[in-house]
Amino acid sequence: MDAKHLDQDGYGEASRYTYRNELVDQLRQMGSLEVGRLTLRLPREFGFCWGVDRALAMVEEARRRFPGRPMWLLNSIIHNPKVNADMGKLGIRFLKGPKAEAGALDSLGPQDVVIVPAFSAEVEEIQFLKDRGVEVVDTTCPWVIKPHKRTQKYIREGFTTIIHGTVGHDETRSTCSLVRHHGGQFVVVHDLQEAEALALYLEGEIDGDRFQNRLHDCATPEDFVPERDLQKIGLINQTTMLASESRAIADRLRLAFQRRGGEAALEKNFRDFDTICRATQDNQDAATEVVAGGVQLFLVVGGYDSSNTRNLARVGDAQGVASFHIEGPECIHPGWIQHRDRDSGEILTAENWLPAEGRVTVAFTAGASTPDAILGRVMERVAEVAGCSETLAKET
Numbered sequence: 001m002d003a004k005h006l007d008q009d010g011y012g013e014a015s016r017y018t019y020r021n022e023l024v025d026q027l028r029q030m031g032s033l034e035v036g037r038l039t040l041r042l043p044r045e046f047g048f049c050w051g052v053d054r055a056l057a058m059v060e061e062a063r064r065r066f067p068g069r070p071m072w073l074l075n076s077i078i079h080n081p082k083v084n085a086d087m088g089k090l091g092i093r094f095l096k097g098p099k100a101e102a103g104a105l106d107s108l109g110p111q112d113v114v115i116v117p118a119f120s121a122e123v124e125e126i127q128f129l130k131d132r133g134v135e136v137v138d139t140t141c142p143w144v145i146k147p148h149k150r151t152q153k154y155i156r157e158g159f160t161t162i163i164h165g166t167v168g169h170d171e172t173r174s175t176c177s178l179v180r181h182h183g184g185q186f187v188v189v190h191d192l193q194e195a196e197a198l199a200l201y202l203e204g205e206i207d208g209d210r211f212q213n214r215l216h217d218c219a220t221p222e223d224f225v226p227e228r229d230l231q232k233i234g235l236i237n238q239t240t241m242l243a244s245e246s247r248a249i250a251d252r253l254r255l256a257f258q259r260r261g262g263e264a265a266l267e268k269n270f271r272d273f274d275t276i277c278r279a280t281q282d283n284q285d286a287a288t289e290v291v292a293g294g295v296q297l298f299l300v301v302g303g304y305d306s307s308n309t310r311n312l313a314r315v316g317d318a319q320g321v322a323s324f325h326i327e328g329p330e331c332i333h334p335g336w337i338q339h340r341d342r343d344s345g346e347i348l349t350a351e352n353w354l355p356a357e358g359r360v361t362v363a364f365t366a367g368a369s370t371p372d373a374i375l376g377r378v379m380e381r382v383a384e385v386a387g388c389s390e391t392l393a394k395e396t
């Protein structure tokens with residue numbers, strides 16, 4: 001099933017409108033709202049992306065099209081705990097991930113309907129489903145297909161794919177499996193530091209072992225041989241990475257190839273192709289703008305396992321603004337806030353996160369998989385702990 005099967009009504013039913021919030025709607029129009037001593041700001045772009053809207057609409061359409069048949073999600077539909085919990089309430093069960101039902105994969109048959117999430121799946125997983133004869137509803141986002149296509153071009157031309165991405169992220173797992181399926185090689189670099197190790201290897205400053213030791217486990221296939229597989233490299237990005245970091249990585253690797261063999265080698269052996277998705281780019285650009293507009297606090301709302309949300313949370317760092325990545329209103333308390341640390345990935349608490357008195361301008365944004373309803377409740381909760389609930393009630 002693909003997007004052409006979606007009717008107009010179906011698209012609205014399960015899209016962002018299922019999760020809308022009045023305060024968010026109001027701020028979407030106005031950009032900024034004075035609430036007592038608080039100024040609340042939202043960027044011009046935030047939250048649910050086209051790919052997530054589309055995936056949810058396809059789930060809704062599948063429920064109408066296959067009534068009464070067992071319906072499964074291969075894994076989380078998107079990286080948001082509330083949306084995945086809602087899928088469970090609709091009777092959709094999980095084959096993999098933390099909510100997986102033991103033994104369910106082995107008992108799949110033609111009566112079952114299996115939904116492949118927006119970030120796609122490994123080639124072997126799709127083949128397994130086909131072999132079982134199940135009805136597959138593939139919600140893979142077209143933006144995810146873009147790096148897939150590019151990597152196949154690289155393989156045809158003899159290039160090793162360098163992926164700026166996260167080892168183990170569903171989308172990158174899917175891309176890596178595709179590369180292996182087509183007989184190619186890959187290296188996953190998570191950040192500029194890991195790209196630096198690759199650059200130093202290319203420049204002859206460190207050997208292959210030292211280079212690989214600086215990467216995450218499974219960042220290269222088991223049969224990867226640096227001396228053989230790093231003669232020609234082509235870059236892509238996991239669609240949800242921090243665009244500015246992807247550009248810095250491309251620049252560093254380009255320089256390494258130049259130093260290694262001059263302009264001629266660069267042209268022959270180096271390729272760069274930006275596969276950051278439009279929604280990720282727009283959300284990052286808009287967040288940068290709103291933070292640069294003069295705010296004291298930046299709250300980024302989204303699942304802790306959401307790559308694009310994690311990267312949005314890094315936008316405030318460059319501006320020196322206090323930033324917190326939180327999952328929802330339950331993270332917010334009068335004296336402290338629970339958040340995901342951007343460097344370590346640990347869930348920490350921070351005290352005195354909101355000045356107890358005086359005017360405060362707070363900017364918010366939300367990841368591409370965060371419903372407006374959660375963002376709205378976060379804003380309401382901030383107003384509550386700042387003692388501005390009554391004013392907010394009058395303003396909205």
Ligand code: SF4
Nearest residue numbers: 049051141143277368
């Ligand atoms: S964040 Fe981008 S790639 Fe991911 S689902 Fe949304 S539009 Fe597609």
